[in-house]
Amino acid sequence: MFQQCWNLLVSLWIFLPSYILLFCNTLVIEKLKLFLLISTIAILIYFYALILFYCLGQYQLPHKNSFRV
Secondary structure, X not given: OHHHHHHHXXXXXXXXXXXXXXXXXXXXXXXXXXXXXXXXHHHHHHHHHHHHHHHHHOOOOOOHHHOOO
16 A cells, blocks of 8 residues: 555656646746746645655554553
8 A cells, every 4th residue: 555655656746747847838927827836836745745644644553552561
């Protein structure tokens, strides 16, 4: 499961920014280009964090009360 999540993160990291830059270069209005670039970067960071926390949540340590001493 962790390997699948890692592959997803790496593929998103490689392909999405190049697509966004290609899309932003086709825009003519500079302010709109800057706004879209900043908003897409923010959305990307949010999704990366969601995927990462989901993947890390699959591998939590057992609860401390489950250990018997």
